Amino acid sequence: MTQLPPPSDVKLGLVIDLDTCVGCHACVVACKGWNTENYGAPLSDSDPYGADPSGTFLNRVHSYEVQPATGAAQQVHFPKSCLHCEDAPCVTVCPTGASYKRAEDGIVLVNEDACIGCSLCAWACPYGARELDAAAGVMKKCTLCVDRIYNENLPQVDRVPACVRTCPSGARHFGDLGDPESAVSQLVAERGGFDLMPEQGTKPVNKYLPPRPRDADEIDILAPLLAPVATDGKGLVAWIDRALSALPGGAR
């Protein structure tokens, strides 16, 4: 059923920290691995080792150059996957009911057995979060690793999305953004987390944390301590210092 359910209390999603992401693409690889071996049709590749490789991914990492009005430019690595929007336009356009938003936790999923591969959901998504798999002919998207997060066969530590579990810099956080007391909600409040394309009216659940400003006036708080400190030498060393400084071209 492609009618959106009433907003759920639980809103599972990701918080992505643009300050700490180092752009290593480990999340991309972990996502491709888990989602090719588990739920649904595998994420196919065509010509993977040839001249024109192309494939389906649910998560991709862009890199942007951010130039403030004053100061140095900054590079920001930007992982992007489905934002599990509250007003998901991809769900309501679906003609078959394959695309749906779960009433219990807000995860947006595709029932691949009902998908006709018409691509209209991908047209409706402003974020490029959906990709039609060329081999299976059905729409693929991030499942928030629904087959991990509730999986009692996995140890507790692994019951998070594969991208979150693998991130070596701790830039990805998973939790309930519907609960203001949850760790992810508090992180968003503390760091000023924001929505992507709020003007599109999709109300994304996933949030992004802004990069902290770099290259302030002081390069390093330890830098002042590195300046020469022995200005009041005594005895022979002080005499040599004065004599050398007195020479033409000597350092003062």
Place this chain on the structure above:
Amino acid sequence: MHPAPSVIAFTTFSGLGFGLLFWLGLGLPAPTGLVALGFYVIAYLGAVGGLLASTFHLGRPERAARALTQWRTSWLSREGIAAIVTLLLGGVLALGAIFGSYLTPLGWLVSLGCLATVGTTAMIYTQLRTVPRWRHWTTPALFFTLSLGGGALLANQGVAALVLLALGAVVQIIAWVTGDTRFDRSGTTTGSATGLGDLSEVRAFLPPHSGPNYLLREFVYVVGRKHALTLRVIGMVLAFGVPLPILAIGLTHLTAGVAVLSHVLGVLCLRWLFFAQAEHVVGLYYGKR
């Protein structure tokens, strides 16, 4: 947006087919016997052929019947239902006409169904906030004037065709003039897409992948855009410039043939531009449009 030949053919020919069926439903003209057979065959070749062509771009066309279930929210689903109901009712109307009687109330219902089908087709594109060029009243206005105008041309309704095609030309110009800047006025930028634009200028620095992918193939179509202005002129001349004077002078069998052929080629050209010039906001993530 990628101008898929199947979708261009579908929207052009089914638009003309349903346009012709609209006039036949109104009884303008109300032919009987073999003449009726000829008219209805042309209408159904366009409408059914277009619908079949549209299934070619599906990933899993064997499941197409499922697309009729979600009429509560989906314009695509509504279009499928409207098209099938109209074609079934139109079939009864056609049988009646071929065997000598025009069924007036049924005809009106068929005409209403044609309007619903063309309208729902247009709304599939108009509803998309992600393609600012399409999200405007000119999109359904253009679909209606081209479908009903082209249909009137096929139905030999000279005055109606003249008025509707002239209106279509005006709507097309308004669509271009307003549409060319609508993306920039939509407020969606690389800055809002990344959320980094409040204090800074944001530039795509490294793409996430070295080759093309589904998103770039489907949504970031730039091939041939450099010819857009030339194609606009060609499309306008063929779709409206040639048929309008012919209609003003009056249709004969030969000139009607020229007008129809020119109009169809022109609409195909305009429809190609409709897709090729439409820019999806996802391109902003790639620094492309």
